[in-house]
Amino acid sequence: DQQVKQNSPSLSVQEGRISILNCDYTNSMFDYFLWYKKYPAEGPTFLISISSIKDKNEDGRFTVFLNKSAKHLSLHIVPSQPGDSAVYFCAASLRDDKIIFGKGTRLHILP
Amino acid sequence: NAGVTQTPKFQVLKTGQSMTLQCAQDMNHNSMYWYRQDPGMGLRLIYYSASEGTTDKGEVPNGYNVSRLNKREFSLRLESAAPSQTSVYFCASSVMGGAYEQYFGPGTRLTVT
Numbered sequence: 001d002q003q004v005k006q007n008s009p010s011l012s013v014q015e016g017r018i019s020i021l022n023c024d025y026t027n028s029m030f031d032y033f034l035w036y037k038k039y040p041a042e043g044p045t046f047l048i049s050i051s052s053i054k055d056k057n058e059d060g061r062f063t064v065f066l067n068k069s070a071k072h073l074s075l076h077i078v079p080s081q082p083g084d085s086a087v088y089f090c091a092a093s094l095r096d097d098k099i100i101f102g103k104g105t106r107l108h109i110l111p
Numbered sequence: 112n113a114g115v116t117q118t119p120k121f122q123v124l125k126t127g128q129s130m131t132l133q134c135a136q137d138m139n140h141n142s143m144y145w146y147r148q149d150p151g152m153g154l155r156l157i158y159y160s161a162s163e164g165t166t167d168k169g170e171v172p173n174g175y176n177v178s179r180l181n182k183r184e185f186s187l188r189l190e191s192a193a194p195s196q197t198s199v200y201f202c203a204s205s206v207m208g209g210a211y212e213q214y215f216g217p218g219t220r221l222t223v224t
Binding site for chain 1: 115146152153155159161167203207208209212213214216218
């Protein structure tokens with residue numbers, strides 16, 4: 001049973017517009033959520049995280065929103081740039097030693 | 112400062128052969144992880160080591176063994192490779208587990224024929 005779900009395998013967005021990537025989770029005990037970005041033939045890199053006690057965290061063009069009642073988080077990228085084309089993984093932590101990843105969403109930024 | 116390094120980058124094995132994937136980090140991190148990535152499956156945790164001297168199973172440990180050789184190195188061994196183990200393997204490390212940012216290596220692409 002998937003505890004972290006990214007239901008959109010891919011997303012295409014025009015350059016300069018907003019990209020919104022979604023993630024749902026099932027375990028209300030998750031206390032930290034993270035987003036990772038992955039380019040082909042490279043390892044994932046950390047992008048942004050949010051604690052379960054917050055509902056928003058911002059870092060430059062990237063903002064993560066957390067809706068605990070809906071068990072939903074989203075990553076907003078504004079404005080979208082060509083270098084944002086990558087696979088984005090949502091992940092969640094139970095404050096133990098490991099995190100659980102979603103299956104990823106491939107973002108295509110169109111010129 | 113190399114971060115997380117993995118060797119080899121590519122490997123082809125025949126069914127039944129064994130091999131060890133090597134991982135090392137130079138960031139003085141306590142926790143280390145091994146993941147596999149398969150198409151449409153995301154990143155799945157194989158084994159992890161919360162600290163030197165400890166190892167624990169992740170989501171998909173069957174067919175693998177690990178050794179936390181010291182604080183820097185965490186190896187993954189396939190004793191008898193199977194085609195189902197064809198995958199891209201990533202090693203990662205973090206200061207501590209859970210919410211702390213994980214740093215990933217470049218990956219090892221393994222094909223078992």
